[in-house]
Amino acid sequence: MKIDVILGLQWGDEGKGKIVDVLSPEYDVIARFQGGPNAGHTLEFNNIKHVLHNIPSGIFRKNTLNIIGNGVVLDPVIFKREVDTLEKMGVDITHNLVISRKAHLILPSHRILDAASEQAKGKGKIGSTLKGIGPTYMDKTGRNGLRVGDIESRFREKYNALVEKHKNLLKIYDFTYNIEENEDEFFEGIKTLSKFKFIDSEHVVNKYVKEGKKILAEGAQGTMLDIDFGSYPFVTSSNTICAGVCTGLGAPPSGIGEVMGIFKAYCTRVGSGPFPTELFDQTGEDLRKIGHEFGATTGRPRRCGWIDLVALKYSIMLNGVTQLIMTKADVLDTFDNIRVATAYNMSGITLSDFPYEIDETTKPVYTDHPGWKTDLTSIRNKSQFPEALKKYIAFLEMELGVPITYVSVGPDREQIIKIK
Numbered sequence: 001m002k003i004d005v006i007l008g009l010q011w012g013d014e015g016k017g018k019i020v021d022v023l024s025p026e027y028d029v030i031a032r033f034q035g036g037p038n039a040g041h042t043l044e045f046n047n048i049k050h051v052l053h054n055i056p057s058g059i060f061r062k063n064t065l066n067i068i069g070n071g072v073v074l075d076p077v078i079f080k081r082e083v084d085t086l087e088k089m090g091v092d093i094t095h096n097l098v099i100s101r102k103a104h105l106i107l108p109s110h111r112i113l114d115a116a117s118e119q120a121k122g123k124g125k126i127g128s129t130l131k132g133i134g135p136t137y138m139d140k141t142g143r144n145g146l147r148v149g150d151i152e153s154r155f156r157e158k159y160n161a162l163v164e165k166h167k168n169l170l171k172i173y174d175f176t177y178n179i180e181e182n183e184d185e186f187f188e189g190i191k192t193l194s195k196f197k198f199i200d201s202e203h204v205v206n207k208y209v210k211e212g213k214k215i216l217a218e219g220a221q222g223t224m225l226d227i228d229f230g231s232y233p234f235v236t237s238s239n240t241i242c243a244g245v246c247t248g249l250g251a252p253p254s255g256i257g258e259v260m261g262i263f264k265a266y267c268t269r270v271g272s273g274p275f276p277t278e279l280f281d282q283t284g285e286d287l288r289k290i291g292h293e294f295g296a297t298t299g300r301p302r303r304c305g306w307i308d309l310v311a312l313k314y315s316i317m318l319n320g321v322t323q324l325i326m327t328k329a330d331v332l333d334t335f336d337n338i339r340v341a342t343a344y345n346m347s348g349i350t351l352s353d354f355p356y357e358i359d360e361t362t363k364p365v366y367t368d369h370p371g372w373k374t375d376l377t378s379i380r381n382k383s384q385f386p387e388a389l390k391k392y393i394a395f396l397e398m399e400l401g402v403p404i405t406y407v408s409v410g411p412d413r414e415q416i417i418k419i420k
Helices: 016-026 076-088 109-124 135-142 148-152 156-168 178-192 201-210 243-249 280-290 308-319 386-398
Strands: 003-008 029-032 040-045 048-052 065-068 096-101 197-199 215-216 254-265 267-269 304-306 323-327 337-346 349-351 360-368 404-406 416-418
Touching: 003 016, 003 243, 016 040, 016 215, 016 254, 016 323, 016 337, 016 416, 029 201, 040 360, 065 201, 096 201, 096 323, 096 349, 109 135, 109 156, 109 178, 148 156, 148 178, 148 197, 197 201, 201 215, 201 243, 215 243, 280 304, 308 337, 308 386, 323 386, 337 386, 360 386
Parallel strands: 003 215, 003 254, 029 065, 029 215, 065 096, 096 197, 254 323, 323 404
Antiparallel strands: 040 048, 267 304, 337 349, 337 360, 404 416
16 A cells, blocks of 8 residues: 655645545545644535644544654644644544654744744745744754654753754844743643654554555645745745655655645735736736635735646646646636636746746746636536536646546535546
């Protein structure tokens, strides 16, 4: 048995959480392999919206084991809030959530460092969520970090030593802060974490693979935010691509099975950074309004634009995508004309391959498609798809060279339609 992977192919917010929720009954294990609480995975069922930040999206399935892997950075404060919210709903997750000892912890001082660094950048801000993600990964690679396993031995001593290092770093910034005011909440989060089983997840994952258990690795953010291959420097601090499964769970490359890439029928981005198909007109505003495009973690309005096949082909290549899942097709219901970027024009040169760098001079080359002008939200079978939507899907499959297997026509579980 191999590990299947589900991840975002754009700049995040593609709808990974709700797809994982729908697919999770087919799997024994759902595992997060990278990122932190800057991710907001939204699930909706029974007319209730749920937003998860640290916890894998299979948590509402009682018979599914959920693993927070070693590649994740975990904020005890946000984790406790998530656990408390779930407990109020009557959901006991201590039996089906386990945490890697090698996952790194986000400290209050990491969040302060994040805010101080972002403020110092001035106009060069990257649009950080200010959750302390970057500084935590910096400590990880700098071999200074605190890990979940440290909770089991001399934790206060290790915590105090790292905070002192952070205070020395903060001396270079003109930034007012008070670490102590957030520490009580942090240590309450540590108590909550301690209720859960800590595991050596690399051994557990590989053992389950040998036993034939079905495992789904759940990505956070999106491919175009990958630290190595995204639109640098406007990226996140982890490897969001399929290769991150290997380092984030301890899985061998030969152990990867299906790679399911999720993309919106259009495109969005939160924060700073290049976005060639971004729309600044009424169409962009309509996409934002109809699609409720506001960040699940920050609440910030998302920038909206047409789908970008240059970036999408690049993401498919990097991840070795074997099947595609298109979300939010219903957001395009009212548009007369739907545009698709099939190339870039840079300084008079037409490019079909994603370049080293994109900026404001990168102009999309569009092809136009008629809209379906049909309310998709009540559709529950692919046979009910309007002809224009079928042609749109066929065009994307032809251009991308990968089959589209699911299409979502709304936020609820019941609105995700299997088409292949």
